[in-house]
Amino acid sequence: MNHYNANLINHLVSGFGIVLSVIETNNTYDEILGEKIDRFEYKSIVNKAGMVSSGNAIKFLTEKVSEISVHILLQPHYLPKNGFITFASTANNLREIEFLENLVSKNEKSIKRINISEWISSQSKVKVKDDFNLFHVLKSGILEQFTKKAEIRISSLHQSYNYIVFFVQALYSLKALPRDYKFVIANDHSPKPVAFTKVAQYLGLETIYIQHAEVTENFPALDFDWALLRNYHSRNVYTKLSPNNTKTKMVVVNRVLEPKSIIDVRESLRELVNARSCNIVIYLSSVFCKSSVERLFNKLICTEGVDSVYIKLHPSTKDLNFFESLNIPVVNEHVLYQHIAICGNSSVAVELLKKGNLVFNYFRLDNILSDYYGFVKQGITFELNEADLGRKFWMSVDLENFNNECWSLYDPSVLTPQNVIERLKVPLITSIFFSEELHVIMRDFSFDRDIFAFTERFIHLCRTSQCRYDDFYLIKRLETHFSERNPLLSYLFKFADLTRIESVFEFWLNIKLIEWTGSVPSQEDLVLHIEYVKNYELSRVSRKALGWMESKLFDVLVRHSHPENLLFFLKNVRILKVPSLGINKKIAYVNYVKLHSDFEKGLHEFYNPRRASLSILEKLKFKTQAGFAADDSVNFDNFKDAERLFIQALPTVKDEFLDSVSVFYDKIKSRACFIDVKYSEEQRQKFISLVIAKLQDRKGFSFIRLSDGEGFIFHNEHSSFDSSDSKNRQRHWWGTELPKAVEDDLRTDLINSVKNADVLGVPSVYRFIRDHSDKSVSLKQNLQGRGLLTVLDGVTRIDSDSILYSDDKLNIAVLNNIAIIEQLASYAKKVIIINSGSLEAMNTAFGNSFEFVHIQIPTHFKTATNSKYKYTNKPLPFVYKTIERKLSKECVPGSLVLVGAGVAGKSFMDIAKKHNSVGLDLGSAMDQYIGGEIHSLF
Numbered sequence: 001m002n003h004y005n006a007n008l009i010n011h012l013v014s015g016f017g018i019v020l021s022v023i024e025t026n027n028t029y030d031e032i033l034g035e036k037i038d039r040f041e042y043k044s045i046v047n048k049a050g051m052v053s054s055g056n057a058i059k060f061l062t063e064k065v066s067e068i069s070v071h072i073l074l075q076p077h078y079l080p081k082n083g084f085i086t087f088a089s090t091a092n093n094l095r096e097i098e099f100l101e102n103l104v105s106k107n108e109k110s111i112k113r114i115n116i117s118e119w120i121s122s123q124s125k126v127k128v129k130d131d132f133n134l135f136h137v138l139k140s141g142i143l144e145q146f147t148k149k150a151e152i153r154i155s156s157l158h159q160s161y162n163y164i165v166f167f168v169q170a171l172y173s174l175k176a177l178p179r180d181y182k183f184v185i186a187n188d189h190s191p192k193p194v195a196f197t198k199v200a201q202y203l204g205l206e207t208i209y210i211q212h213a214e215v216t217e218n219f220p221a222l223d224f225d226w227a228l229l230r231n232y233h234s235r236n237v238y239t240k241l242s243p244n245n246t247k248t249k250m251v252v253v254n255r256v257l258e259p260k261s262i263i264d265v266r267e268s269l270r271e272l273v274n275a276r277s278c279n280i281v282i283y284l285s286s287v288f289c290k291s292s293v294e295r296l297f298n299k300l301i302c303t304e305g306v307d308s309v310y311i312k313l314h315p316s317t318k319d320l321n322f323f324e325s326l327n328i329p330v331v332n333e334h335v336l337y338q339h340i341a342i343c344g345n346s347s348v349a350v351e352l353l354k355k356g357n358l359v360f361n362y363f364r365l366d367n368i369l370s371d372y373y374g375f376v377k378q379g380i381t382f383e384l385n386e387a388d389l390g391r392k393f394w395m396s397v398d399l400e401n402f403n404n405e406c407w408s409l410y411d412p413s414v415l416t417p418q419n420v421i422e423r424l425k426v427p428l429i430t431s432i433f434f435s436e437e438l439h440v441i442m443r444d445f446s447f448d449r450d451i452f453a454f455t456e457r458f459i460h461l462c463r464t465s466q467c468r469y470d471d472f473y474l475i476k477r478l479e480t481h482f483s484e485r486n487p488l489l490s491y492l493f494k495f496a497d498l499t500r501i502e503s504v505f506e507f508w509l510n511i512k513l514i515e516w517t518g519s520v521p522s523q524e525d526l527v528l529h530i531e532y533v534k535n536y537e538l539s540r541v542s543r544k545a546l547g548w549m550e551s552k553l554f555d556v557l558v559r560h561s562h563p564e565n566l567l568f569f570l571k572n573v574r575i576l577k578v579p580s581l582g583i584n585k586k587i588a589y590v591n592y593v594k595l596h597s598d599f600e601k602g603l604h605e606f607y608n609p610r611r612a613s614l615s616i617l618e619k620l621k622f623k624t625q626a627g628f629a630a631d632d633s634v635n636f637d638n639f640k641d642a643e644r645l646f647i648q649a650l651p652t653v654k655d656e657f658l659d660s661v662s663v664f665y666d667k668i669k670s671r672a673c674f675i676d677v678k679y680s681e682e683q684r685q686k687f688i689s690l691v692i693a694k695l696q697d698r699k700g701f702s703f704i705r706l707s708d709g710e711g712f713i714f715h716n717e718h719s720s721f722d723s724s725d726s727k728n729r730q731r732h733w734w735g736t737e738l739p740k741a742v743e744d745d746l747r748t749d750l751i752n753s754v755k756n757a758d759v760l761g762v763p764s765v766y767r768f769i770r771d772h773s774d775k776s777v778s779l780k781q782n783l784q785g786r787g788l789l790t791v792l793d794g795v796t797r798i799d800s801d802s803i804l805y806s807d808d809k810l811n812i813a814v815l816n817n818i819a820i821i822e823q824l825a826s827y828a829k830k831v832i833i834i835n836s837g838s839l840e841a842m843n844t845a846f847g848n849s850f851e852f853v854h855i856q857i858p859t860h861f862k863t864a865t866n867s868k869y870k871y872t873n874k875p876l877p878f879v880y881k882t883i884e885r886k887l888s889k890e891c892v893p894g895s896l897v898l899v900g901a902g903v904a905g906k907s908f909m910d911i912a913k914k915h916n917s918v919g920l921d922l923g924s925a926m927d928q929y930i931g932g933e934i935h936s937l938f
Contacts, residue, residue: 012141025218071121073173089117096186166195214347233409252422268356379403462503471545485731518933550576563599578607617649674806700913705761711787714794721790734875735861753910761808816925829894841930891915900926
C-alpha cells in the first residue's frame with residue numbers, strides 16, 4: 001500500500017487554484033474549449049444558467065476519480081549527471097527549454113534535458129480505486145476546492161478533471177526520480193504541466209519556471225523556486241499578484257535568442273508610418289472569428305498601398321481548409337522582413353514590436369476580451385477599427401502617442417536601471433545547476449549591479465573610501481567587461497571626467513575613454529592622472545593595481561604627452577620599468593623618442609635600445625616597427641627574406657607559419673606586387689600609377705584591405721576565428737550581435753566584393769612580426785591571430801589570377817598622405833568620401849584640398865562619444881544597402897571613392913568599381929585624417 005503525507009493534499013489543492021485562476025477570469029473560456037466540453041455527461045449536470053453547482057461538481061469528480069486508470073510513464077534507464085527534468089510538448093515550450101540550455105552554455109557549462117513528454121508509457125495501467133490512500137487524498141482535495149464556491153463553469157469542471165488525471169499519472173511516474181534534479185516548466189497554468197509541477201514539488205524537487213508568453217493579472221501567482229521572466233512588466237504583474245512572495249527568485253531574461261536588428265524601436269516604426277506602401281501580416285490566436293478574418297482580409301487586399309496580405313496562424317491551428325477555400329495565403333515560418341502586423345488579443349505583439357514592426361490590434365478577430373493584455377491602453381500598440389479599413393490607416397498613426405516608458409518594461413534590452421539590474425542577474429541562472437560557483441557569481445553580480453545601475457552612488461562611495469571591492473578586483477572585473485566588449489560600457493563612459501580623478505574606478509574610466517573612444521586629454525588632464533598614480537598608496541594588497549595603472553598610463557602618455565610630463569611620470573613610478581615592459585611598448589617608446597629628439601638624452605636614461613640586450617626577434621621588430629637597426633643580422637630585402645628571419649627568430653610557430661602563411665604567398669607568387677610597399681618607393685609609385693591609369697581610362701577599380709577583423713567575413717565552423725570571436729568583434733564594432741539574417745546577407749555581399757577586387761591588402765609577415773614576442777607559442781593564441789589566419793585561408797578559397805596583392809597596411813604606407821590623395825583627386829571626375837566623420841572634421845581634413853561629396857555613415861560603437869564622428873542608433877550592417885544605393889546615384893565614370901567604413905563597408909569599393917569608378921579602402925588612414933586618435937599605438 002502506498003503512503004502519502006498530508007502535504008500531498010495541499011499540493012493538489014494548490015494546483016486546482018492555479019488551473020482554475022485563468023478560466024474563472026475569462027468569460028469566453030467555454031468558447032475556447034468548444035467541442036471539448038460539448039458532452040452529454042456535462043449537459044446532464046448544468047443548470048439553466050449553464051453553470052454546475054458545487055455539489056454536482058464534487059459528486060461528478062468523485063465518481064470520475066474512482067474510474068481513473070492511467071499508464072505510468074517509464075523513466076529512462078540512464079539519467080545524465082547534469083540533467084534536469086521538464087515537461088515540454090509544444091513548440092513554444094520546447095523553445096524555452098532550449099533557451100535555458102543555451103543560456104547556461106554561454107557560461108561554458110552544460111545541462112541536459114530529460115523530457116517527460118518523451119517517456120514511453122507502460123503497457124499496464126494503474127487504477128485509483130486500487131490505491132485507497134490516493135483515492136482519499138483526491139477526494140479530500142476535491143471537497144476542499146469545490147466547497148469554496150456555489151457554482152462553477154463547465155470549462156472549470158473539465159479542466160479540473162484533466163488536472164486530476166495528470167496528477168495521478170505524475171505521482172506514479174516521478175516517484176523514483178533522484179531528489180537532486182531540478183524540475184523546469186514553461187507553462188504555469190495548463191492542467192498537465194501544473195500537475196507534474198505540483199508532484200515534483202511534493203517530491204522535494206527544486207522548480208524553475210520559464211515564462212513563455214506575456215501575462216496579465218488574471219494569471220496565477222508564481223509558486224516556484226525560480227522564475228525566468230520575459231520582461232520587467234511581467235515582474236511587476238507577478239509582484240502585484242503576490243506581493244509577499246519570498247519563495248520565488250525572479251530574474252528577467254530577454255527571450256529573443258537572435259539579437260535585435262534595431263536599437264530604437266521608434267525609428268523602425270517611423271519608417272513604416274511614413275511608407276506609401278506596405279506588407280501586412282495578420283496574426284491569429286488559437287481561437288478566431290472566421291467571418292471577421294474573411295472581412296478583414298478582403299478589405300485589406302483592396303486597400304491602396306497594401307502590397308501583400310498574409311495570415312500567420314497560431315501553432316495549434318492545423319486545419320487549413322477555411323483559408324484554402326477562400327484563397328487566403330498562409331505563411332508557416334516567421335516573417336523576417338519589416339511589416340505591418342495586425343493581431344487580435346495575442347501576446348505575440350510584443351515580439352513583433354521588438355523586431356521593429358508596427359502592430360495594430362483588431363479585436364474582432366477573436367472572442368477574447370478586448371485589449372486583454374492592455375497593449376493599446378499602455379500605448380505600445382494601436383487599435384484598428386472598422387472605420388480605418390479601406391484607407392492607409394498606418395500613415396495616420398501619431399508616434400508621439402507611443403509610450404516609450406511602458407515599452408521599456410516589455411523590452412529588456414532598453415537601458416533603464418531596472419533592466420540593467422535584471423540583465424546582470426542572468427549569470428545567476430547557472431548557479432541554479434552549479435551551486436558551488438554561487439559565491440563568485442554573486443560577487444560579480446553585486447559589483448556589476450553597483451557600477452552599471454547605481455553608477456553615481458558607486459563613484460561617491462569610491463571617492464569617500466567606502467567601496468567594498470579591492471582595487472585590483474575592480475580593475476580585473478572591468479577588464480573582463482572590456483575584453484568581452486560589453487555594450488553597457490558605453491553607458492559608463494558618460495561618467496568619465498578627464499578633469500577629475502579620486503579613485504581607481506575613475507582612473508579606469510578615464511584611461512579607457514582616451515584609449516578606446518579617441519578622446520584627447522589636455523596636458524593638464526595628464527598631469528592630474530600622473531599625480532594620482534604618484535600619490536596612490538602602495539601596499540602588498542595594492543601593488544598589482546598600481547602596476548596596472550602605471551602600465552596603462554604609460555601607454556596614454558606615449559600617445560598624448562609632452563616629453564616633460566612623460567619624464568616626470570618616469571621619475572616617479574614605483575613599479576614600472578621601461579626595460580621590463582613588453583617589446584611593443586618599448587618600440588612605442590623608441591618611436592616617441594624619435595618624435596621628440598630635443599628630449600632624447602633625458603628619455604634615453606630610462607631606455608635606449610642601443611644599450612639593451614635584444615633577441616633576434618626583438619631586433620627584427622625594432623627594424624620593421626621603428627626603423628631601428630641594432631646590427632646587420634636582421635637586414636632583409638623583401639618580405640620573403642623577412643619570413644625566413646621570422647621563423648628563425650621564433651621557431652615555436654615555424655610549422656604554423658609555413659602551413660598557413662607561407663603556403664598562401666607561394667600560391668600567389670608574382671601577384672604579390674605590393675607586399676613591401678612600406679619599404680619600396682618603386683611599389684608605392686607603381687600602385688599610385690595603377691590608380692591614376694584607372695581614373696584616366698574611366699575604368700572600375702577596387703582596392704580592399706583585409707586584416708584580422710575581416711576574419712568575420714570568412715569564418716565558419718572549421719576556421720580558427722570562431723563564432724565567439726565573430727560575436728566579440730560585432731559587439732566591438734556595432735555594440736550588438738547581428739541577427740543571423742542580417743549577418744548572412746552582409747557576409748555574402750562582402751565575399752562577393754572581395755572576389756571582385758583588383759588589389760587585396762592582406763596580412764603579411766610584417767603583421768606577424770608586430771603581433772608576436774619571444775613568449776609566443778602559437779599564431780592562434782589570440783583573437784587577432786585567429787582572424788589573420790582565417791583571412792588568409794578565406795582568400796585562398798576565393799583567389800583568382802586577376803587579383804593582385806599588397807600588404808594590408810598599404811593604406812598607411814601610401815594613402816595616409818594628403819599630397820597623394822590630392823594627386824589622385826586631380827585625375828578624378830568626382831571625389832566621393834564615405835565615412836562617419838562629422839561635417840566639421842571632414843571640412844578640416846579635406847575642405848582645403850578638393851571638392852567632394854560626403855556620404856555619411858554610422859560610426860563604430862567605440863567612437864559613439866567622439867565628437868569627430870557621427871553616431872546614429874542603427875549600426876552600418878543594418879543600413880549599408882541604403883548607402884550602396886546613395887553611392888550608386890552619386891557615382892559617375894572616373895569618380896574617386898575614398899572609404900573609411902570598417903568591415904561592413906567593404907562592398908562600397910565594389911559598388912564604385914561597378915560604376916566605372918575607383919574605390920579605395922583607406923581604413924584607419926581616414927581616422928588619422930579627421931583626427932580620430934584611435935589608430936594603433938604599435
